[in-house]
Amino acid sequence: MSDPIIATERLDPNTDGVPKTVHLLASGELVAIPTETVYGLGADASDPVAVAKIFAAKERPRFNPLIAHLPDTTNALREGIFNEAAMRLASTFWPGPLTLVVPAARTCRVCDLARAGLASVALRVPAHDLARDLLGRFERPLAAPSANRSGRISPTSADHVLADLDGRIAAVLDGGECKVGVESTVIACLDEVPRLLRPGGIARADLAEILGRDLAPPEPASRPIGPGLLASHYAPRARVRLEAMRVATGEAALLFGQFEPAGLGGAVASENLSETGDLQEAAARLFSALRRLDGSGASSIAICPIPDDGIGEAINDRLKRAAAPR
Ligand code: TXA
Numbered sequence: 001m002s003d004p005i006i007a008t009e010r011l012d013p014n015t016d017g018v019p020k021t022v023h024l025l026a027s028g029e030l031v032a033i034p035t036e037t038v039y040g041l042g043a044d045a046s047d048p049v050a051v052a053k054i055f056a057a058k059e060r061p062r063f064n065p066l067i068a069h070l071p072d073t074t075n076a077l078r079e080g081i082f083n084e085a086a087m088r089l090a091s092t093f094w095p096g097p098l099t100l101v102v103p104a105a106r107t108c109r110v111c112d113l114a115r116a117g118l119a120s121v122a123l124r125v126p127a128h129d130l131a132r133d134l135l136g137r138f139e140r141p142l143a144a145p146s147a148n149r150s151g152r153i154s155p156t157s158a159d160h161v162l163a164d165l166d167g168r169i170a171a172v173l174d175g176g177e178c179k180v181g182v183e184s185t186v187i188a189c190l191d192e193v194p195r196l197l198r199p200g201g202i203a204r205a206d207l208a209e210i211l212g213r214d215l216a217p218p219e220p221a222s223r224p225i226g227p228g229l230l231a232s233h234y235a236p237r238a239r240v241r242l243e244a245m246r247v248a249t250g251e252a253a254l255l256f257g258q259f260e261p262a263g264l265g266g267a268v269a270s271e272n273l274s275e276t277g278d279l280q281e282a283a284a285r286l287f288s289a290l291r292r293l294d295g296s297g298a299s300s301i302a303i304c305p306i307p308d309d310g311i312g313e314a315i316n317d318r319l320k321r322a323a324a325p326r
């Protein structure tokens with residue numbers, strides 16, 4: 001089946017980009033929007049026809065549960081049932097790169113398709129002025145997975161979105177580059193034990209401090225089948241090789257800090273995520289650096305070691321998925 005070609009508009013938030021975005025979303029169209037983590041492919045979460053377009057545009061192999069975005073905590077409380085841990089996390093980290101999976105409330109407007117038929121719902125209040133402005137005007141939850149084709153690298157700029165989805169979505173609201181650069185941390189608060197479903201923009205240690213306990217791993221039986229949790233994901237075209245201490249001739253290299261791998265001189269291309277060894281900066285640059293190295297034509301990308309502290313856990317999680325057998 002061939003998809004209809006749509007002229008994808010690049011909307012300017014300094015003119016009428018935000019109201020146009022809201023109008024398109026209210027008409028059931030897809031618009032990619034900036035958030036502090038990555039660009040999201042937005043659709044009205046209450047409209048199953050609009051949500052179905054997300055899966056078609058992304059070529060997602062199956063219907064996975066999506067995150068519903070809200071302008072503030074008050075609006076989020078209408079969609080889900082928050083226990084004490086969820087309340088504490090929301091009041092500390094929202095707006096911000098945190099997603100809470102909670103039981104859906106009776107008043108929840110997020111449709112079954114966006115929730116993949118689950119009794120729970122994933123909610124997030126992004127810390128991005130444009131995103132919050134449009135969510136406030138839209139007055140409905142917005143389903144928004146990362147705005148890339150399924151299995152590809154997540155987008156941190158409007159150009160990245162267009163590289164994957166031009167001709168498949170109505171518009172992209174161009175809000176410049178994303179500051180955090182990796183997706184939100186996903187935590188399930190479905191019983192007394194908060195569980196870390198996906199490491200992300202907020203470090204595990206900061207969450208544990210607020211909760212007064214360490215985060216539990218997901219229950220194996222209830223482990224959701226979200227693509228962000230699949231072994232192979234975020235895959236560049238090139239092969240990805242982790243913990244590289246040397247670079248082979250013809251390889252591209254992803255560097256961090258002052259470490260210089262042997263054979264760097266023979267690399268086709270190289271990118272340093274942060275010369276000063278700053279993990280926040282590294283996260284913000286991760287996906288665009290991977291895209292550039294992938295575009296260099298190298299058949300393999302050598303990834304030098306990156307510390308696992310703080311947001312480093314999310315960086316290494318994404319790199320492991322990029323390196324997994326396809
Ligand atoms: O930073 C982000 O979170 C970005 C931006 C655009 O907000 N969004 C994002 O959405 O990464 P998405 O759809 O790619 O990731 C959704 C994640 C998946 O890992 C999915 O399995 C999990 O959230 N999820 C959603 N609903 C769930 C549920 N009811 N139970 C368990 N996991 C759920």
Ligand code: MG
Nearest residue numbers: 145146154228
């Ligand atoms: Mg994604």
